Amino acid sequence: MTATAPLPEQNRARLAARRKSNRRGKRLLINEILSLQLMITAVVGALAIGGLYWGGQWVLQDNYGRWALQWTGELNELGAPLYLQRDAEVIPRLESFVGRYPEIDRVTYYYEDGSPFYSIDSGLYHSVPAEPVSYALLARLSDLVGANEPYLVNSNVFSAHTFEILAPIWTESIGGEGLFGFDPTAGDVPSTRSLAGFVRLELDFGFFHARLLTNIKVATSVLLLLLIVSGLIGRRRLLSALTPIADLQRPIAELAKGNLSVEFKPAKHREISDIVEALASTASALGERNEKLSRLANHDVLTGLFNRRRFVEELRREVRNVARESTRAALLFIDLDQFKYVNDTCGHPAGDRLIRKVADQLQSCVGDIGTVGRFGGDEFTVLATGVSKPAAQALAESILEDLRKVAHVEDDNIFHVHCSIGITMIDSDRFDHDDLISQADIACREAKASGRNRLAFHSMSERDVEQMAADVNWISKLREAIDNNLLMLRYQPIVCIATGETTHHEVLLRMKADNGDLVSPDAFLPAAVRFGLMAEIDTWLIETAIAELARYRQDAPDLRFALNLSANAFEAENLTAFVMSQLARQGVPADCVTFEITESLAMRHLNHVEKQIAGLREIGCQVSLDDFGTGYSSFSYLQKLPVDYIKIDGSFIRDLVRNPVDQKMVKMIGEIGRAAGMKTIAEYVQPGAAFTLLGRLGIDFAQGFHIGRPTATPIRKTMPVPIESHQKQKRKSQRKRNTS
């Protein structure tokens, strides 16, 4: 399964723009590495050439030095006669010597005082140079007489191929005892040395130097060529090596777009292969997580079927498909009959098990024909695609038949599951998904009203269409009312029958219609429940009622309100905390607020409601059990629900004066309430006789048109007290006085 919700276009465009700006002005990795490689090679090459130059230079100079010293020694000897006695052969010999070595630039002989007396250059030109040896140099050269290295070498840093050698010329004679005392084995034979003069040898190895430079130029050219070739080869190799990284760009971009099914090419190199594997693992993990999230978002946790949101999506898509393809489909709304009975008698876990079993059965029954969803507690929906009306009917009948076969065993009780199915056909996009769901729901109720365990097709009369349109219209109005604060409160007094005084007011919700009329909640609350607006309405009600109570209590400090909350409010985990925060915010004592919960709601979510009631009572609020007496086992729950008031269902009160059964029931409820320490309230009290009768039957409070209609502000009124009640009250007061 591929991913997932695509990124919003805006985000995608932003990311693309960021990518583009990120790429702009950034260097290529290949060029970077190649530059580094070439730089290193160039540096190494330069060092090598430098080393070659200096090494060659050093070798040459070393050789020059050796040759020069050898020549100096020879010239020293050759020139000896110049100092002592003229020898006709000395000049030709010197010429021959100088002519033999082209590196010798000039040879000059000096007297011992440093004055030159003979010079011959490489052109064998004889002269007597004028420049004498300086005194400083003379002193240094004189010190070299008899030394192991009797010469000075002067070289020019800027002209490495030319240098000169200066050496003293001296004579030596054995000491005074002559050769009679001579002992050649003795290390130190006395001798006398006498400085005769100096010889200067000027050398120019330019030829060899030029040859060295030529060789170095050739080497440099070869090195440059090698650099270029290695750069080209290196670039090619790098490109080849980095191609897998470049290849990752596209799949990573796809991954960034949310495409988790993207494939990564396996890489040859270990480093890149690791990256590829990591990316593939990441994509896989993201896919799994997305799948899980998607599952959570689209499926009912209990049954695994599509939840309401996803089913509506499917329905919407199918409506478009039907309109486009001119096919037909059917929407089945399935409501389990008597599911509440299982829940009430065996508890919620048992109910959950039953729901799972029904879901499995439905899935099996529908198969590939359509899609099954869980719409609510015991409500399921089936979207059968490409079916005609008979086929839809056949499917519904098979569902009825299959479910009938389901026997659910709980605590040794066997429950047979029956259901009612409402069917609406989809043959155009004339109705949207909300309309279709309403139609199927209505048909289901009709089936249920017709005796349960059956199916009914939705037959849409003109009036029904108008009504549905009106319902849909109500939803939008309700939305508007919440947004624009068009909801309002009305207050109906509740009086104490014994004293006739108004003790508190029930807060009733109304919506202001376009024509200014107030609309009863019966008109819009079912739609609000179905379209998920109850949470907002409950919040608004609690906030507004407590704020109003605080305002009214400034003039009537003993004013108390009773608020009706939906099942949604009691399902909210933070109900108690929210109420407490509102009371604290408005400065209203908690015991001034009573919360009413219907018996059916309390019975359906007993454990949860129990905790909420306990929480509300803990902070000081009071709780009233509304519509008491309509359930199957109302009395058995009284012990489990620690409420303060029992509000008797209006069905027992409407005909109370004339119906002795109702009187018995009311009397019994009153007695049970007293026994349980709870006060009883009778609602829908209209005739005055009923009020009087209720007093006789032992009911504590009354509410109804006889006492007061809902008004825009709380009105305190006092009712005439029934005689019996008055007498009872007097007796009670008398007993108190006597006791005291």
Place this chain on the structure above:
Amino acid sequence: MSIPEAEPAPQPETTVPEQPEPPPAQEPEPPPKEASKQFDAKAAIVLSGRSLSFDRVAQELGQILDRPLVYDLSDKSQSPEEAFAGVAESGAAIVIAIGHSAAQAAMTWSTLPVVYCQVFNFKPGKGVRVPVKGVAAIPPLSLQVQEWLKADPELRRIGAILGDGHESLIAEAEAATAMNELAFQYQVAASDRETLYLFKRMAPDIDGFWLFPDNRILSIPVLRMMVDVADRHGVRIAVFNEALLELGVALSTAADESDIAEMAVSVAQQVVEGNGDSVPDLTPLRNLNVRESDRSSNAARTLAIGSHTRAPNGRL
């Protein structure tokens, strides 16, 4: 340094260094081996130093003379002046100076007649107050040529290089070679460097080279180079000192120490007896010692067993 004398020695009293060979000159073994005539006067021997040749001559003198006084000028414990003052006070009748320094000092400080030996380049100054006679430093050149020819019968051309002032020696050499029908050429040099220079040019034209003990024109490095050059040209060098055989030269025709000693004593006796005028300024020697070197091994070998010593009359 002084050698203990039989009679009370003149001051200063010096000690004798330990020197196993040659035997100390201070301890002459009486009686004299041979003397043509008994020398009765007391003589003082003054040495320039303790080289081998000087020691041998002193030793020979010790055998001839009766308890001679011996002074070593290389002993720095006393100055030459003090040494000669001691000689004068010792009752010696004559001074026999061995070596150049000793002869030079004797000219300056001695108040007694002087007979010098083992000195090559020496000429007494004009201001000398005492009679001075000398004994030749090298054997007669005619003898040398004869011995040389015995060792090398192929010898035909002899060369020599000398400093200035050796005209008589050159004449003797010319006579000796001419007598043996040998060609002789010589050069006069002023320094060791020139000696080498001249030798290199002379070497191709000679078979043998006479190396005279003229220290003025020779140095150790030049000597070594001359031996190398001679080797290259097949020139045999004859030297005057056996010690030089160590350098690789071919032949040594050195003076015989006993001959030197006898001649010195003979001259001294005549001087002491007042017959000095009949004695030439430089009395020639009569004998020589010949030694030949094995060049291949650079080790000296003698031509005969032991010292190849020939007396003037031909006796060994």
